[in-house]
Each structure stands twice: as structure tokens, then as C-alpha cells.
Amino acid sequence: MIDLADEEKAQRSALLVLGCPQVPVQTSIALYLIHRLSQAGITPVVAGNRSAITLLVVADPKRQYLGEALDLDRAIDQITEKKRDFDLCFVFIHNDAGVSYAATMGAISKARLYTIIYGEHYDQIAASIEFPCTNIAAKAVHNPMPLKKMLDEVAPWAA
Amino acid sequence: MGCIESLPYEVILRGASFKECRDHIRNHFKESIEVKPGFKIFDTHIIGVPPISVALDGDFVIFPFTKPCHGTFLLRVEDKAEADRLRKRK
Numbered sequence: 001m002i003d004l005a006d007e008e009k010a011q012r013s014a015l016l017v018l019g020c021p022q023v024p025v026q027t028s029i030a031l032y033l034i035h036r037l038s039q040a041g042i043t044p045v046v047a048g049n050r051s052a053i054t055l056l057v058v059a060d061p062k063r064q065y066l067g068e069a070l071d072l073d074r075a076i077d078q079i080t081e082k083k084r085d086f087d088l089c090f091v092f093i094h095n096d097a098g099v100s101y102a103a104t105m106g107a108i109s110k111a112r113l114y115t116i117i118y119g120e121h122y123d124q125i126a127a128s129i130e131f132p133c134t135n136i137a138a139k140a141v142h143n144p145m146p147l148k149k150m151l152d153e154v155a156p157w158a159a
Numbered sequence: 160m161g162c163i164e165s166l167p168y169e170v171i172l173r174g175a176s177f178k179e180c181r182d183h184i185r186n187h188f189k190e191s192i193e194v195k196p197g198f199k200i201f202d203t204h205i206i207g208v209p210p211i212s213v214a215l216d217g218d219f220v221i222f223p224f225t226k227p228c229h230g231t232f233l234l235r236v237e238d239k240a241e242a243d244r245l246r247k248r249k
Contacts, residue, residue, distance in 0.1 A: 018227075020227040022228065048227070049227055052227070072227065073204075076197070076204050076206070080197040096230055096231065097206075097225050097226065097227050097229070097231060099177070099208060100177045100207045101206055101225070103208040104196035104206045104207065107195055107196040107197060107209060108204075
């Protein structure tokens with residue numbers, strides 16, 4: 001017998017908005033988050049530029065973790081034009097552009113918004129965010145473990 | 160840059176923060192409007208932290224354009240029809 005709450009959860013979807021892939025932890029944390037969301041019955045969809053998506057595709061050649069992946073501009077077009085939306089949205093941020101993308105997602109999507117903030121200046125970036133969202137932030141550049149720990153503490157897949 | 164890339168644009172600020180672009184518009188142009196993120200200019204959805212300032216200078220439209228790896232550019236494009244369309248929003 002399927003519990004109604006579980007059934008509703010199984011139909012949920014999450015958008016992962018990737019930033020510039022120049023900081024190594026992004027790809028690692030994205031794959032980890034995709035895994036945790038999938039395990040929780042939430043369908044993950046990834047949006048990013050060509051390099052960010054290609055890093056994931058090469059790291060997961062059998063697509064055991066990565067499901068749908070689409071161009072970032074196309075994802076924003078679809079959401080803005082009300083053709084598509086998600087229950088959860090995770091925006092990866094390590095620079096000012098990432099903050100702009102997160103603010104945009106907060107304005108155009110009904111999804112519950114999470115920011116995943118990392119890099120050398122993670123604390124300054126986190127302090128600059130004034131729009132409603134849940135910040136998951138850690139000083140992580142090469143080693144993903146501090147950010148993974150913060151993500152596990154918040155456990156957005158269980159919310 | 161998608162559709163924007165095909166336009167004859169001039170870069171006023173390159174690799175700037177979003178706030179720097181907004182401050183530049185407010186300090187250097189007399190006529191401006193505010194739009195929400197996702198608003199279309201030149202058939203492209205504008206990315207940014209609201210309120211997003213867009214300047215109008217005669218037939219020129221001055222607006223922020225953000226890409227993940229390159230930060231925010233402040234672009235200036237001459238297009239009378241687009242300037243008129245934006246001016247009507249005021």
C-alpha cells in the first residue's frame with residue numbers, strides 16, 4: 001500500500017541551477033544532491049551552461065545519477081513563460097552572477113528556493129543575499145566535504 | 160549570448176557586479192525604468208536582483224546582461240522600437 005504522502009513526494013521535482021564550473025566542488029556536490037533527491041523520490045533536473053552540463057555527463061557516462069539536463073537559458077525561458085515549474089530549486093553560487101540567477105529563480109518560479117554557496121568568498125556572498133531562500137553555505141573550493149556536511153544538515157530532500 | 164549576441168551592442172561595463180550596473184544606470188542616465196527578473200528585452204529574459212534598472216537614452220536601451228561565467232555586462236543597444244516599447248511601460 002502506498003502512503004498518500006509518499007505518493008505526493010514521488011511526484012515532486014527539483015531544478016538544480018548550476019553556475020560557472022570553475023570551482024571544482026560544484027560537479028561533485030551536484031551529483032551528490034542528484035543522488036539524494038532521487039533516493040527521496042524527487043525527480044532532479046539540471047540546468048547549466050554547456051561546460052557545467054558536460055562535466056556531469058562525462059563524470060556519469062551511464063547516466064546512473066544524471067537524468068534530464070537542459071540549457072540554462074532554455075530552463076529560464078520555460079519557467080518564465082509558465083510552461084514548466086518545479087517544487088524545489090537549488091542554485092549553485094560562487095560569484096555575483098550566481099546571486100543574480102538565484103534572485104531570478106526566486107522571482108519567476110514557485111519552487112522552494114535553496115542557495116548552495118561555496119568558494120573562497122562564500123560568507124560575503126551569503127551576506128549579500130536579501131531575498132527569501134534557505135542558504136546552504138560553506139568554504140569549499142577543492143574539498144566538497146564542508147559543503148556536503150552543510151547539505152546533509154539541512155537535508156532538503158527530506159523537507 | 161543568444162539573441163543579444165546578434166545585436167550591435169556596446170559594452171559599457173564588463174564583468175561587473177549586478178549592483179555596480181544598477182548604480183551606473185542610476186548615476187549616469189536621467190531616464191530609466193525598473194523591471195522584474197525574467198522581463199524580456201530584445202527577446203531575452205533579463206537575469207538579476209530586483210529591482211532591475213534599465214536606462215533609456217534617446218533610441219538607446221541600456222540594460223544588464225548576466226552570464227554564469229562572465230558576471231554582468233552593462234550593454235547599450237540602439238533600437239528605436241524597443242526603446243519606445245519600454246518607454247510605454249512608464
